[in-house]
Amino acid sequence: MIRTDKHLIACFVFAAAATATGLLVENAYYLQVMIFIGINTLLALSLNMLMGYAGQISLGHAAFYGIGAYTTAILSTTYNISPWLALPAAVFTAMAIAYFVGRPTLRLTGYYLAMGTLGFGIIVNIIFREWRSVTGGASGFVGIPPLEIGSFAFDTDRRYFFLVWGVVLFFFIICRRIIDSRVGRALRAIHDGEHAAAAVGVDTAKMKLKIFVLSAAMASLAGFLYAHQIFFISPGTFSFLASIRIVTMVVIGGMASIWGSLLGASLLTLLPEWLHAFADYEMMIYGLVLMLVMIFLPQGLTRGILDIYENSRKKNDK
Amino acid sequence: MTSNAHLLAIDSISKAFGGVQAIDTVSFALSPESITGLIGPNGAGKTTLFNLVTGIFPPDSGDIRFRGESISGKAVHELVGMGLGRTFQNVELFSSMSVLENVLVGLHTRTSCGIIGSVFRTPRLVKEERRARERALELLDFVGLADLAHQRSSDLPFGWQRLLELARALASKPDLLLLDEPAAGLNMGETDTLGELIESIRKHGITVLLVEHDMALTMKTCDRIVVLDRGKKIAEGPPRTIQSDEAVMAAYLGKPK
Ligand SMILES: Nc1ncnc2c1ncn2[C@@H]1O[C@H](COP(=O)(O)OP(=O)(O)O)[C@@H](O)[C@H]1O
Ligand SMILES: [Mg+2]
Numbered sequence: 001m002i003r004t005d006k007h008l009i010a011c012f013v014f015a016a017a018a019t020a021t022g023l024l025v026e027n028a029y030y031l032q033v034m035i036f037i038g039i040n041t042l043l044a045l046s047l048n049m050l051m052g053y054a055g056q057i058s059l060g061h062a063a064f065y066g067i068g069a070y071t072t073a074i075l076s077t078t079y080n081i082s083p084w085l086a087l088p089a090a091v092f093t094a095m096a097i098a099y100f101v102g103r104p105t106l107r108l109t110g111y112y113l114a115m116g117t118l119g120f121g122i123i124v125n126i127i128f129r130e131w132r133s134v135t136g137g138a139s140g141f142v143g144i145p146p147l148e149i150g151s152f153a154f155d156t157d158r159r160y161f162f163l164v165w166g167v168v169l170f171f172f173i174i175c176r177r178i179i180d181s182r183v184g185r186a187l188r189a190i191h192d193g194e195h196a197a198a199a200v201g202v203d204t205a206k207m208k209l210k211i212f213v214l215s216a217a218m219a220s221l222a223g224f225l226y227a228h229q230i231f232f233i234s235p236g237t238f239s240f241l242a243s244i245r246i247v248t249m250v251v252i253g254g255m256a257s258i259w260g261s262l263l264g265a266s267l268l269t270l271l272p273e274w275l276h277a278f279a280d281y282e283m284m285i286y287g288l289v290l291m292l293v294m295i296f297l298p299q300g301l302t303r304g305i306l307d308i309y310e311n312s313r314k315k316n317d318k
Numbered sequence: 319m320t321s322n323a324h325l326l327a328i329d330s331i332s333k334a335f336g337g338v339q340a341i342d343t344v345s346f347a348l349s350p351e352s353i354t355g356l357i358g359p360n361g362a363g364k365t366t367l368f369n370l371v372t373g374i375f376p377p378d379s380g381d382i383r384f385r386g387e388s389i390s391g392k393a394v395h396e397l398v399g400m401g402l403g404r405t406f407q408n409v410e411l412f413s414s415m416s417v418l419e420n421v422l423v424g425l426h427t428r429t430s431c432g433i434i435g436s437v438f439r440t441p442r443l444v445k446e447e448r449r450a451r452e453r454a455l456e457l458l459d460f461v462g463l464a465d466l467a468h469q470r471s472s473d474l475p476f477g478w479q480r481l482l483e484l485a486r487a488l489a490s491k492p493d494l495l496l497l498d499e500p501a502a503g504l505n506m507g508e509t510d511t512l513g514e515l516i517e518s519i520r521k522h523g524i525t526v527l528l529v530e531h532d533m534a535l536t537m538k539t540c541d542r543i544v545v546l547d548r549g550k551k552i553a554e555g556p557p558r559t560i561q562s563d564e565a566v567m568a569a570y571l572g573k574p575k
Contacts, residue, residue: 174437181436181447182422182429185415189423192412199372199406201398201427201490210433256414310472 007176007258015169022161031157033273035229038164039222040265044249045171045258046218051247052255053179054211055191056106057114060121061246064094064216066128066238068223073141073233074134083147087224094220095213102212107205109194113212121243128235140234147228160229167225171218175258178214187211188256241283248286251293324383325350325494325525326371331380332549333366340366342549343380348494353516353526355536355557358546359569364529365407367546368496371527372404373397384494399427403492405483407499407529413472417463417482420471421454424489428453457485461515477508484515494525501532513539537561545569 025031047061071090075081081089105116128135135141147154147163154160178184186207189197198204227233236242245268253264272278278285324347333341340363348354356364370377371384373394382389389397412420429450435443458464461481466474471482480500487495497516501509513535520526530536536543537557545553545560547569553560560566 177439178433178436182426182431182450183433183436185419185423186426188415188419189412192414193410195374196406196410196412197423198394199374199398199404199410200424200486201395202423203393203395214433 008173010259011169011172014172018165018169019162022158022165028157031161033269035157035161035164037262037266037269038161038168039226039229040246040249040269041168041262042164042171042222042225043219043246044253044261044265045168045175046215046222047246048250048253048255048257048261049175049178049187049218050211050215051250052257052260053184053191054187054208056208056212057111057247058117058212058215058243059114059240059247060101060117060119060124060243061215061219062238062240062242063117063121063124064098064219065223065226065242065246066124066233066235067094067097068220069227069233069238070128070135070141070223071220072224073144073227076145076228077141077143078134083145083224083228087221090224091217091220094216098213098216099209102209106208106212113208117243118240121240125235125239128238135235138235140232142232144227144231144233146231154228164225164229167221172258179258183207183210191256241286244283244286244290248289251290324348325385326527327383327386328367328371329381329383331367331370331377331382333363333370333375333377335366339549341370341377344546344549344551345380346544346551346554348525348527350493350525351520351523352541353520353528353539355540355543356527356529356546357531357533357536357543357560358552361548362546362569363549364546365498368404368498368527368529371496372402395427398490398492401491401493402496403487403490403494404496405480405487405498405500407502409476409479409483411471411479411483411486413470415471416467417458417469417471417474418451418454418467420482420486421457421489422450424457424486425450425453427490454485454489457488458482460488460518461485462511477504480504481508481512481515484512488519488524492524494527495519496527496529498529499531500528501530501535509535 021034043061043065047058050056050058068090071093072083072086075086075089076083101116101120102113105112129138131137154163186197186202189202190204190207194204249264249268250261251264252267253262254260272282327347328345330343330345331341332339332343344367356367358364369375371382373389373392376390384397384400384402412423415423429446431443431446455464455467458467461484463478463482463485466478471479474482480503484497484500501512504512509532516526516528516539528536528540540557543555543557543560544551545563545566552565552569553563
């Protein structure tokens, strides 16, 4: 609880900084980049809840991101339904699918979820690409409407900036609350030792499934925000590469770290913007980063570095 | 004797791993609030028996009844909810979590807060969390670790990690506590403290099944002793009888029978 209070203060400071940025920055390009950082932060946070805290890897998270984006695109554009009604439909769809993918795979210990979501992500991407009559196929889906509340439209970059970062901040707070609760402790216990967690009474399969469904819901919300920001979506944004990008954000930023999600998302949004050559080698760089981390710090960057530090301290004590 | 008078009744269970008959038609029962020692040379099948009783894997044959009810088909966490607690031979703490948090996870089955509850923090759940923390601190105090509540559990010296694991197991409010070599790696002072803790746990109405190589501790604390050798029960009785049992001596000293 003490930690939560500290976190709340940090969130206030962060909110103040974000508000100032949102009000002061005039450059549309910078605002857009920051909007994408916000959306990616939400994505990274969604995966971090699953991977960083509960230790379960999803290699198909971009599929949930895409399900959020395509559901709202189809409902609000093709069927003229209000995006605010499309939102619960998008989130619910993602949660229902996560439930059916997660239920069989999460009963088992090990990397079954990673394998299951890998295949699932690829299938979903093929559907986005091939179901042309509904999704617009490889050339994408155009004409997604902006978000409006009454006569107030989130149609400027500044307004959208506040919307996105408001949502991100909201999730910073609720994720911290979850982590600091009985549920969060059970998740971290599963990460540290699944058998021991079961042996003290945690229904590990159920807990993992719950967090996976929550994680999918958050990713689909990010997809919703993405679709109504750029009004145009195409399958490439939700490909296997995108899933790997989300994993890399979590690994670089720091597993089991809410602020780490912000760091990882910022880095991986900015690097391709700054270094145009980066785009050509993106997959290779992610592969390399992930490989190095898996080999040298299998528990992830944050935990791995802490372990190295602690081991060296223990050795020095002896 | 009806099995209902017993908290735990093990009825001719067997378990093989490939060619190894780890448990071979073993039967015995525990009366409520007793301390029973389970001894035998390494590889006798003691840990396997714990894993069978706690539902980690099912026996190949035979039945295990806890409070008269068969445990077959019950998941590990369900059995914890029913009142079965354990510690591990190789201490298995949640290493990234604090000492207090480890015990709080132990309270999982005694608390109810879910995801929605954790977000909204209703007064009932805030109270539940506060109570849980108080209870966890009480348990840490019981094993003498209250001052270290906010340390990372993996930073504790080994002996204290064992005590923490004991506190964590007690948190689920077990009726039956299975301790797998709790004194291994403890020094003499710590072993004495452990002996007192086990006595005191029994006074709280908890039945104990204790696997232990430290004979002084076993003989002193246990009411009854069950001896396993190569998966078979070779003796059962009060400590005095066991100490002078020939089969037991043979099993331990490797003499031909
Ligand atoms: N999970 C397992 N898989 C295969 N063999 C096992 C397993 N658990 C125990 N065994 C074998 O069963 C026998 C009994 O082991 P165990 O129950 O650990 O003995 P103890 O705890 O009395 O030292 C040993 O031969 C051991 O190698
Ligand atoms: Mg053993």
